[in-house]
Amino acid sequence: MATPDRPGFALPLLLLAGFRTLIDDLHAELARQGHPDLRPVHGFVLQAVGVAGTTASELGQRLGVSKQAAGKTVDRLVAVGYLERADDPADARRKLVRLTDRGLDGLRRSAVVFDQLRDRWAATLGADRVAALEDDLRTVAQPNFFRLDVPGWFGT
Numbered sequence: 001m002a003t004p005d006r007p008g009f010a011l012p013l014l015l016l017a018g019f020r021t022l023i024d025d026l027h028a029e030l031a032r033q034g035h036p037d038l039r040p041v042h043g044f045v046l047q048a049v050g051v052a053g054t055t056a057s058e059l060g061q062r063l064g065v066s067k068q069a070a071g072k073t074v075d076r077l078v079a080v081g082y083l084e085r086a087d088d089p090a091d092a093r094r095k096l097v098r099l100t101d102r103g104l105d106g107l108r109r110s111a112v113v114f115d116q117l118r119d120r121w122a123a124t125l126g127a128d129r130v131a132a133l134e135d136d137l138r139t140v141a142q143p144n145f146f147r148l149d150v151p152g153w154f155g156t
Helices: 010-032 040-049 056-063 067-079 101-125 127-140
Strands: 083-088 091-099
Touching: 010 101, 040 056, 040 067, 040 091, 040 101, 056 067, 056 091, 067 083, 091 101, 101 127
Parallel strands: none
Antiparallel strands: 083 091
16 A cells, blocks of 8 residues: 555656666666667667567567657667668568677677676665565566567657
């Protein structure tokens, strides 16, 4: 039951603040490691492109944004070297969006930094408390919690 010292609206704000802290710390470290152009939304885009690549239309569907919005983000990530456009070997009419070596490096480094950030939280809060927090969030989160195709989350 919500109480005056723990109102219901505080929970989502605290979850967002924790998420924002992790993401800000991640991007500060990625910048130090040679990836100053990566932004938080770029991580979602790189994940949505995946190792097999995709088209701009499919990317838009995966992210729940228009093909034009996806194309604009792809243009930016191509310009800074994280993605490339290539002919689809299965269909000459289609262009694939693929991760470059730089894009793969950014994703690999992100995974390592996230492990380090989790370790930092465990050192601050205790490993058992962080594990319990993860377990509790798994209990209340939807089973398919990592969905990128949520219209409105990344734009229109």
